[in-house]
Amino acid sequence: MEDDDILDTTEGPQPRPQSLMLTFFGNHVLEEGDLGVYSGSIIDVLGRVGVGEQAVRSTLTRMVNRGLLQRQREGRKMFFGLTPQAGRVLIDGRTRIWKQGAVNDDWDGSWTLLGFSLPDSWKRQRHDLRSRLTWSGFGALYSGLWIAPGHVDVSRVVTDLGLTAHVKIFHAQAAEVTDIEQMICDTWDLESIAARYVAFDKRWSAHLGNGTDHDPIGTRLRLVSDWLRTIRTDPRLPARHLPPAWPARPAQETFHRVAQQTHPALTAARATLETTHLRS
Structure with a gap:
């Protein structure tokens, strides 16, 4: 599964149906555990934000096939709920939205550095790693050296991508000679x-x-x-x-x-x- 399909890191004037679908489940299902929602109800709510019925149905099918949703038939109706994988994505998003906030006033002066070296033929792995690092707050200090403010635990990201043997992670502080403002401008x-x-x-x-x-x-x-x-x-x-x-x-x-x-x-x-x- 491509990480961009889950995280929707692509640019565009409108969010994709899958992004809206995940937001819907994050709003109304994540806190409810094993809740399943009737497809007709999902069609109604997403229709309010301009997503047509066919797009909703095809997105639901695609997300089931990719392990993000599970479905259950009851009579002639189909109900959809979250898989553990999608739950983890939404819990991460919930933390970013409601707990961390967008303004970092309590930075402790530390940085997380991640260095990697991948074979030239591993374009897919390189793309996936960069996408996940961007979501985790990293920027490219140099081509194979990425940095993020604070203590960021990306060990699971690296393990999930099967890249443990190709990645090195450090936690450090900048020396006084480092111009942090300039580094930030150069990196992000x-x-x-x-x-x-x-x-x-x-x-x-x-x-x-x-x-x-x-x-x-x-x-x-x-x-x-x-x-x-x-x-x-x-x-x-x-x-x-x-x-x-x-x-x-x-x-x-x-x-x-x-x-x-x-x-x-x-x-x-x-x-x-x-x-x-x-x-x-």
Whole structure:
């Protein structure tokens, strides 16, 4: 399975159906354990954000085939729930969204460095490793040496990809002669990261001024999916080494304001979604 298919690290004007599908399950299923949702309910909710029925059905089938969803038939209806693999992805996303936050004010001065050397023919493995490292907050200091702020445990990533013998991981601090601000500018595309936050804040600040929300379920689905896409390539760099007025802070405040407004959607969804408990 390609990591980009799970993490949706590709660029584009709109999130892909699979990204929205994972957000849907993260919003309404992750906390419920073995819950399965009727395909008709999924079609209804994703239809609110512009995903057609055929796209929903094909995405559900593809995600089952890739081990992200499990399905269970009851009579003429098909119900879908999370697999352990998808659960791990969503738990990671939940931590990034609701616990860590986008602003790193408590950096301890440490860095995690990962060096790798792969055969030239291992293009797929190299792509997978880089995708997973980007999601984990790493940037390319040099071609085969990646760095991330803080103590980042990527041992499972390396093991899952079967690259343990080709990777070396270190935890260290920069010497005083190192210009950390310059290193950050050289390693990460700060302009692009900042632009994502500015665009998010603009979109959702406008939403806050629109008054009554007639579809909080659809709004929350769009909101969380959009925020996850915004923070996905942000390594949470130490705030004290970023440019003044870094836009992640106001964007995060806007996210939480809209999230608070749409929180009743979680209760509303429980009343409208047709569900069942999946058999082990």
